[in-house]
Amino acid sequence: MANWFKRNGIHLAVVGIFLVLCFVYFSPVIKGLVLPQSDVQQAQGMQREIMQFKDKDGKAPLWTNAMFGGMPAYQIWARYPSNITTYVISFFSSVLPNPLYTVLLYMLGAYLLFYTLRMNAWLAAAGAVAFAFTSYNFILIEAGHSNQALAIAFFAPIVAGFIQVFRKNYIMGAGITALALAIEIRCNHVQMTYYLFIALLIFILIELFHAVRGKTLGDFMKSIGWLAAAAVIAVGVNAGTLWTTYEYGQESIRGKSNLTTDKAQSNGGVDRDYAYGWSQGVGECITFLVPDAYGGGRSTKVGKDSEVEKVLTARQVPADQALGFAQQMPTYWGEKPFTSGPFYFGAIVVFLFIFGLFIVRDRLKWWILIATVLSLFLSFGRHLPFISDLFFNYFPLYNKFRTVESVLAIAGFLVPILAILAVKEVAFHTADPKTLIKKLLYSLYITGGILLIVLLVPTLFFSFKSSTHEQFVQGLVQYVGDRNFAEAIGNALVADRISIARMDALRSLFFVLVGAGLMWALIRQKMAAQFTFIVLGLVILTDLWMLDRRYLNNDNFVEDTQLKAQYQPREVDQLIMRDTSPDYRVLDLTSPDWSQSATATFFHNTVGGYHAAKLKRFNELLLKQFNGAINEDVLDMLNTKYVITNSQEQTGGQSQRIQNRASAAGNAWFVPQITYVKNADEEMAAINSFDPRKVAFVSSEFKSSLDAARLGAPGPNDFIKLVNYHPDHLTYEYSAGKDVFAVFSEIWYDKGWNAYVDGKKIGYVRANYVLRAAELPGGNHKLEFKFEPASYYTGEKISLVSSILLVLALGFGIYQESRKKSTPAMA
Structure with missing residues (x-):
């Protein structure tokens, strides 16, 4: 044991430093403060019903009716108890507070990768910091994109496993790959995993090229076999x-449109404009080096004595009002709808990356360069349609994703790797020092030259005006009532943006010069290598830390009670919550984006809600029946008992009022008439105006499943009622004199819902575009709908077997490694 600590003491020290960095950066968590991440808060609203039944039953339901009428709960929250990675993630999230554990995982994974690349421990630690503190990683945390951030954290260990395998350390490399990839998949951010796979495909192609050239195809195929086995296990675990x-x-x-009149992607996937909504501007890539060259993000504000403030005070606007108005001005001038902050890789890191392009001889350089350039081109989206459309139209699954700028997570991961490889090359160089100095100067001229242009002649390449600048000025004209005054404010804002860019260019130039000085000292052996690594890590940390604090700092944290107070039920919510009848719905129109907000789901099962992947049919229903006027008939069939609206008070304030909808059709009802429609277009048109209690519209695809001749009009004493509500198990009792046709205010999803009458399974159909319906035998019976998706239950069995295999493989790999270290070398 003493020998183990001696051998690994340096690694334990590095991990300890990582922990200290996390606790210092997120020091408010020590005081019990929490980070109000908007997406996390949305998720809590989405999960409300799931967690209520989880607390009650000890396990979470697989379906929830909390939003959009109903959807599978495993698209919102599910534990997957047979998946071993569930417990790995739970370990970190339970031992360390959020979001501290995410940043720790960033650093631990990157440290493993750099150590795999045979880095000195302190240089590996500097590289881990360079990757972990990239601005995008912290902006994701601030926004609450927790799954995306965790997925990025496992990029590095997956690559570490790949490198181990191609170095012929097959068992351990495959084990690391399988575990890291399994966790990556479990993070359930398919978009990030997809982008990583593109980068890994390039990695494999480069290895293939070298295998063909070096006539080592046998070794290459063996490595591919081990990686394939690791991938199969990782997929099986998940x-x-x-x-x-x-x-x-x-x-x-993300699937195919049901409507032929839908302009969305008919071949599956999201709409192109929707996918390209957040495209990285070509010129905006300057932010990799100069963070606020494009004005920063939503939290960036012009300071006191800004040009805008001066223009206002010159017009006799009081100083406090002038400052307040100036700080409301949009500093960001790029073409994205908005942004939380820039992609900043670090001035020193970018400088070293360029230096690495000149001096690194490892073939990893070409993988890093090609994958980085491709991620850059893909991030341009609508600004580089030739390449983006090629992937969007022809690469499998690519058109399922939106916010294409997020592919820059790959660049943010790879750029620090080449930067640190450059430092390693300098530290252990065999090249002539004069040659290294010459290439160091080339890198300084390139990086410093760009910075000097931004610093001295910023308008040479940048306008500091968005394409909507004239509309912005026109809006100011309407606000201030004076064209000249409005234009003066607009010009002052441009001057402030230039000032912000210049200050950041000067800041970055300082760090680049420090980095160049450290490399010069290392080449000339003026500083010991290990000391240089430590200083370099501290300078990189200082640069990125200071930048990250602009977007995520102590001011972002609040008391937990304050956070909970934001989501307290209003008086109208409390009144509705007194209704204890099962499974009714609420439409909350007090929010203009009610179909994109989870606020109402904190308290009610709603027609609206928030989810990045709504059911296609329900989304089509929203677009066709709620776009503009609200279709009251559709509200009736969805059993919408309450509508919340804003009410203007005489005092000028605003309150909410409840509309109690007595016309809501209920949980289930019998209909006397079935009308068949040819296709989805006719079905949608049919529900534009109808009485859901009198007629049901059924697609002709279900005609053979019904025996219309046996169905009759319900009698006066016939009834059907919901007697027990559980989100994924609904129990009804009904009485009917003859066979009847029942419609349920439950959302159609035939990938798991099964219907049973007195325990005997029966078929059911879709009615009114989105609802379930069934032909029921006459008499007094119990009807049950159970959500029993084979994809979940069979998948869990596969997951259990694969998890056992993964543990065995890792255990054997660790055993083999320990044997290698304990076996003395032959003389």
């Missing part, structure tokens, strides 16, 4: 997650 996600994806807005 069988439940992947199967249910794939199955649901076909029925979500």
Whole structure:
């Protein structure tokens, strides 16, 4: 044991430093403060019903009616108890507070990768810091994109496993790959995993090229075999997650359109404009080096004595009002709808990356360069349609994703790797020092030259005006009532943006010069290598830390009670919550984006809600029946008992009022008439105006499933009622004199819902575009709808077997490694 600590003491020290960095950066968590991440808060609203039944039953339901009438719960929250990675993630999240554990995982994974690349421990630690503190990683945390951030954290260990395998350390490399990839998939951010796979495909192609040239195809194929086995295990571990996600994806807005009149992607995937909504501007890539060259993000504000403030005070606007108005001005001038902050890789890191292009001889350089350039081109989206459309139209699954700028997570991961490889090359160089100095100067001229242009002649390449600048000025004209005054404010804002860019260019130039000085000292052996690594890590940390604090700092944290107070039920919510009848719905119109907000789901089962992948049919229903006027008939069939609206008070304030909808059709009802429609277009048109209690519109595809001749009009004493509500198990009792046709205010999803009459399974059909309906035998019976998706239950069995295999493989790999270290070398 003493020898083990001696051998690994340096690694334990590095991990300890990582922990200290996390606790210092997120020091408010020590005081019990929490980070109000908007997406996390949305998720809590989405999960409300799931967690209520989880607390009650000890396990979470697989379906929830909390939003959009109903959808699978495993697209919002599910534990997957047979998946071993569930417990790995739970370990970190339970031992360390959020979001501290995410940043720790960033650093630990990157440290493993750099150590795999045979880095000195302190240089590996500097590289881990360079990757972890990239601005995008912290902006994701601030926004609450927790799954995306965790997925990025496992990029590095997956690559570490790949490198180990191609170095012929097959068992351990495959084990690391399988575990890291399994966790990556479990993070359930398919978009990030997809982008990583593109980068890994390039990695494999480069290895293939060298295998062909070096006539080592046998070794290459052996490595591919081990990696394939690792991938199979990782996929198997996540069988439940992947199967249910794939199955649901076909029925979500990522799937094919049901309507021929829908302008969305008819071949599956999201709309092109929707996918390219957040495209990285070509010129905006300057932010990799100069963070606020494009004005920063939503939290960036002009300071006191800004040009805007001066223009206002010159017009006799009081100083406090002038400052307040100036700080409301949009500093960001790029073409994205808005942004939380820039992609900043670090001035020193970018400088070293360019230096690495000149001096690194490892073939990893070409992988890093090609994958980085491709991620850059893909991030341009609508600004480089030739390449983006090629992937969007022809690469499998690519058109399922939106916010294409997020592919820059790959660049943010790879750029620090080449930067640190450059430092390693300098530290252990065999090249002539004069040659290294010459290439160091080339890198300084390139990086410093760009910075000097921004500093001295910023308008040479940048306008500091968005394409909507004239509309912005026109809006100011309407606000201030004076064209000249408005234009003066607009010009002053441009001057402030230039000032912000210049200050950051000067800041970056300082760090670049420090980095160049450290490399010069290392080349000339003026500083010991290990000391240089430590200083370099501290300077990189200082640069990135200071930048990250602009977007995520102590001011972002609040008391937990304050956070909970934001989501307290209003008086109208409390009144509605007194209604204890089962499974009714609420439409909350007090929010203008009610179909994109989870606020109402904190308290009610709603027609609206928030989810990035709504069911396609329900989304089509929203677009066709709620776009503009609200279709009251559709509200009736969804059993919408209450509508919340804003009410203007005489005092000028605003309150909410409840509309109690007595016309809501209930949980289930018998209909006397079935009308068949030819296709989805006719079905949608049919529900534009109808009485859901009198007629049901059924697609002709279900005609053979019904025996219309046996069905009759319900009698006066016939009834059907919901007697027990559980989100994924609904129990009804009904009485009917003859066979009847019942419609249920439950959302159609045939990938798991089964119907039973007195325990005997029966078929059911779709009615009124989105609802379930069934032909029921006459008499007094119990009807049950149970959500029993084979994709989940069979997937869990596969996951259990694969998890056992993963543990065995890792255990054997660790055993083999320990044997290698304990076996003395032959003389």
